[in-house]
Amino acid sequence: MAAMNLTQRLSDLNAQIAHEQARFKAAVAAAINEVLADYELSLADLESVAPTKASKGTRKRKPPFKGVQPAKYKNPTTGATWSGFGRPPAWIDGKKREKFLIAS
Numbered sequence: 001m002a003a004m005n006l007t008q009r010l011s012d013l014n015a016q017i018a019h020e021q022a023r024f025k026a027a028v029a030a031a032i033n034e035v036l037a038d039y040e041l042s043l044a045d046l047e048s049v050a051p052t053k054a055s056k057g058t059r060k061r062k063p064p065f066k067g068v069q070p071a072k073y074k075n076p077t078t079g080a081t082w083s084g085f086g087r088p089p090a091w092i093d094g095k096k097r098e099k100f101l102i103a104s
Contacts, residue, residue, distance in 0.1 A: 069085055073092055073100040074100060074102050075100065077091075078091070082100075
C-alpha cells in the first residue's frame with residue numbers, strides 16, 4: 001500500500017514539474033517576444049546575426065611541452081644549462097638572462 005502512495009505521489013510531482021516547466025517556457029517566450037517588439041526585430045533578424053562557431057572564441061591552445069627541452073641558457077663557470085621553462089636556477093635568478101644565452 002505504501003508503494004502505491006509513493007508511486008502516485010511521484011506521478012503527481014512529475015505532472016507538477018511538467019506544468020511548472022510549461023509555465024516557465026511560456027513566460028520566457030513572452031519576455032522574448034516583448035523585447036523583439038520593443039526593438040522591432042523578428043526571429044529572422046536574430047538568425048541572420050547568429051554567431052558562427054569560428055567567432056565564439058575557439059582559439060586553439062598550445063599543447064603543453066613534453067619531454068626534455070633544448071638548453072637555452074648556460075652558466076659559463078659551471079657549464080650547467082637551463083631550457084628557460086620552469087623555475088630558474090639560482091645561478092640565473094635575478095640576473096640579466098641575455099648574458100647566459102646560448103648562441104644558436
